[in-house]
Amino acid sequence: MGALYRLVRSAVPEWAVLRPSWFMQNFTGDHAVAHSLRADREVVTATGDGRVAFVDADDIAAVAFRALTDPEPHDAEHVITGPEALSYADAAATIARVTGLPVRHRAVDVPELVDRLDAAGVPRAFAAVLAGLDEDIRRGAEDRVTDTVARVTGRPARSFAEHVAAHREVFAA
Template sequence: MTATTPTTLVLAGTGKTGRRVVSGLRARDMPVRVGSRSAEPPFDWQDDTTWEPALRGMDSVYVAFHPDAAFPGAAGAVGSFAERAVACGVRHLVLLADRGAAEAERCEQAVRDSGAEWTIVRAGFITQNFSEAFLIELVRTGVVALPVGEVAEPFTDAEDIADVAVAALTEAGHAGRIHEVTGPRLITFADAVGEIARVTRREVRYLPVTPEQFVSTLTRRGVPAEYATQLTSLMVEVFDGRRATMTDTVERVLGRPPRDFTDYVRTTAVTGVWNAHTEASGA
């Protein structure tokens, strides 16, 4: 292997976990190819003619399905991609999967059946959804309305997910392992929103709503109806208490404690990403 030879393809390489995996691999001087529609060669989950060009020369792949491994149809696409990857000479697949989601479990099985060495990285609700995804606009407006009731969840930081994935991609002993990544404590969405309000000194509150109300909220904000419905169905599926447990994966794999939600809020708040003026400026 030479420093100029790309060996790891990181799918969703500009997303919440993917871009952090890219950074982690580069920090270890590991050659990386970013898998995204804007990359060269481009990669698009919806266009399988882009898969083989992106896979050429790769030894391993971080498999993050867009929009989510728990969405309908994900397992079929992941299975087809895994087969194509093996045919292209890929030896190791590291899959990002959702804790407790039925479709994500089918994605896991598809990867295990591919013939490649595999590692599963399971995660629940990613903390950065509050600042890098669909919840950011709700935080900015001051009302975070969700169809999840008062269920508790061990919010998982994207940095922890990425670091575990990087370890799986670069270190021995991870093949055939399932790494279930969680945060260090259980927290409700009401608690989380309250913490954001306290640290930012802004009026932000949590509002439990019905699934129908949540779909309506998203579509009014320009989210396509199909995506809004699928996202809502996923939230109803997994936020029923099934994920209200913690693991020692981060400490076991990385030798450090997982990142706490409070630390995330403090470091994110100083960026100003939740400020109302940020929305207006488009920054």
């Protein structure tokens, strides 16, 4: 982690590194979180009460566009987050509130998450890496909010509730 940033900064005269938080699309795309939401109406993590400022991929793209097209090089590491840090329980409650569907967060420990991912077909070594990332979240590694989207694009970052509302049909599927 961080090696790319150091390499780019030392090797390229004009640069920008994008470091987005966890994607809102993990709840709507082809991701374990989205699969358990659709199948069981629950989000299963080992994150405990840890919080993440989930970011919309469109906001990441907007920052990238500006980094590539602005007349002045950014020469910056852009940590890109959404506008609010949420626990997965908060995210599940937001999905339930916006969609009207019964959705909950189920907290498990790291070994149980590894077993769950392994049973779903994720190679066990990779399942351990993913569960370790949940442990990092539980310890506060992602509990931060930046103003990068607003500062770079001139518009606010999309909220998690706005993302859920825009993809309501995915949750109902």
